[in-house]
Structures are given as structure tokens and as C-alpha cells.
Amino acid sequence: MTPLLTRPLSSQSTARRTAVATLLVLCGVASLSACGKTISIGDTSSPASSAPASSAAPSSPSASASAATSGQGAGNSALQVVDTTAKDAGLSGTGGTVVGAAVQEAPPKWVQLSAVTSTTLSSPHLININQAALYRFDNDTASPSKSACNDACAVKWPPVTIQEGGNVYLAGVNPKDVGAIRREDGQVQITVGGWPVYRFSGDTGPGDLNGQGVGGTWFAVGPTGDKATS
Template identity: 70%
Template sequence: MTSFFSGQLSHGTATRRASAATVLAVCGLVSLTACGKVIQIGDSSPSSTSAPAPANSSAAPTTAAPAQGGAGNSALQVLDSTAKDAGLNGTGGTVVGTAVQETPPKWVQLSAVTSPDLAAPHLININQAALYRFDGDSAGSGESNCNDACATKWPPVIIKDGGNVYLAGVNPKDVEAIHRADGKVQVTVGGWPVYRFSGDSGAGDLNGQGVDGKWFAVGPTGQKAVR
């Protein structure tokens, strides 16, 4: 298998840097050719569907994933390629730290890395902010149990309807989405809703790890990333 992503996490100062581990992505069992899928999110399970890849991406979608609850209908594309591969710059509209995510991003990227503070592979977003899962949720339940004040402290990883989820070191089959109580679309990994922590202000921060014994960095298949 061929690695396609590596990088560095800066920990907010010039003296604290964490090297991102080389990560691998597998498209099925045959090759590493770019692939992906279309997620249909609604009240009823959709029939299998496919859609053209974005004009600026070489990733080709495959069969849709089962729906995960929620009200109304939405669709996302999960692409086994990075935003950079698709010719995109910037953040897609994601914010960092205590900033409020006023508008869902047009796209998000999930990348698997390791760092000196956490050797187990864990996910970061395009801003290199650590991503988390909540033990108060249940994998595959189709809902988040972190709302209102909780969601202010632990902002959900949301995305605009019809947006793209780009991946580095994450298998597209493990990425889906749910409708939150407020109707926004939240990304899930391994069935677990994914969040960031408002207390992480810099790239590489892991201040949310182990908080209340229920919050942990999320691994590339949705598992807890622990030492």
C-alpha cells in the first residue's frame, strides 16, 4: 500500500511541533485508486445511488451508505482524496477554538495523525484541530446527545447539505452523517458523532482528552484514541 498524506502539527508555539504519522487509505481490496460514496441522510433508507464526482476532483463515488435518522433529506459526498488533491485551498469555512460555527462549512477534511501527546492514530480537521467522540453517544444511533450548552463547549463537526468530506488516512466506508436536533448535518466516523473542543486553541492541542471521563480523541474507525 502507498501512503498519501504526511505533515506536521504545530502545537501553537515554534518549540512544540508534532509530526503527523504517515497514514494509509484503502479503497476496497483491489487498489488505492481514488474512490468515495454518496451519503443520503433522511427519514427512510434510500435505494443505492451514485453521483458524479465534483468537477475539480478525480474521486469517483460508489454506492450510497444507509441513512442515519434525522428529519428531512440531505446528501453528502465522501471522497477518498484530500481537499488539496481537489484543487481546494483554505478551510472550507471551518472555525477554531471558541469561535462559533455560524454557517456549516462547504467542505470538511478528516486526517489521521499521531503526535507526541498521543501516539495512537487520531483525527484532526483541516485546521489541525483535534476531533473527539462522546461516550454519552451510541454508535449508529443516528443522533447526538450533546446539544445546547454541551454543543457550545463541544462544537459538532457539521457540514453544509450537499457538501464534500475529504479524507486522509480514513476509509470512506467508516464516514457517514446524521441530522442533529437543530436540523444541521453532523459527520460521524464508525457511527460516532464527531466534535471538536472549544478549549483547544492551537494546532495539536488535546485539552479535551479524557474530560469528564467521557470525551476522547476519535480514531480513524471511530474508536477511542488512547495511549
């Protein structure tokens, strides 16, 4: 599939610069919370904390790496959801996120969720830092959050995982909608609106949406966990 041009539905500062009405509307929703929050595994509805996002975001890549691997005590699985982009937090690179069918050997140190629109899907939908489309599965449940995609399914549809103690950066997504679950294999998977989030191994380039509508159960995921359909 020919890579598509995507337009970011970004954080508050970028939203003020865009003239696209749909982006403005959604960024307006995201900007209701200018704070980050701390979540633990199984937490899908914790309110945003009162600390500013800037205090949650590390000031340098080295600080981020330390924060992403240290946690907050023995056995602590807390994650930081930060209402800013990785770039604005002083980070570069991918955090360890892979592309397409590549096996995610180790969970990324950090993950970014960005809301965009594309030429083939006008509804806002999420991509990761590699601009890979993210999906949700109708056979999963959002309340409680639980993944039904394991083993061979998880090879075809790799879950969006993260290191315990890692950071989730956002652009056009409200921190209150972000959570995390413990998968059957013990890894930590990010949820949006309670729905576990995945990549598709058949997407190899930025803007690919080859997983959209597969089996009538897989759909691009919107910034609140909704199905993104044309």
C-alpha cells in the first residue's frame, strides 16, 4: 500500500496553529487536561494528577531512559502518562518501537500516541512514533480491559507494549483515556478508552492502514478508544 500523508492532531501549542477544523475540535478535547498522571497495571480510568505535564516529562533523553527503567520502588509497575510529545520532552528516536512484522524483542522504554487524519481515513486515529497505525480488536473488552489476542494472533497483531516504569507521551490524546493492562505473557500493554491497542504486521510504511476492517473485527483506534471509520 502506498504510504499516506498524515496530519498530526497534536498537543495544545500545535493545535493552535492548525486550520483543520476536525483537528481543532479533538485537540480542544485533549487540552482539557494539561497534566500527566501516574497509572498502574489494570488502571484505565485514573484521573489526571495535579502536577503539570512539564514536571512529569524528563528534561533529557538520558533522564527519560532512567525514568523509564527505574520504576518507583521494588515491584512497582507504575507508568507515567505525559501530556506532551516526546520531542517536546527532549527525546529523539523511537524509544525502541519496531516497525511492521519485526519482532518487538523487548518492550519500548517509551511510547508516543498521536492522533492524526489521513487521505484514506478522515476520522482521527492513532499512530505511534514510527507513524504506524494503531488498532483495536472487537473481541477484546474495554470494561474490564482485557486482550483476546494472544499467541499467533499477537504475532500478526503485535500489542503496543511498554517497559514497566516507562513513559507514554501524547499528541491529541487526553491522558485520562490512557491505561495499561497485564497480558497473559506478563507484558504491559497500553489501552485507550479501556481498549487494548495493537499494531498490524502487514503495515510496513508510514500511513499504511492495511489492517483496517480485517475480519470485520479490527479497526484503527480513535483517540478515545473508539473505532475510527470513514
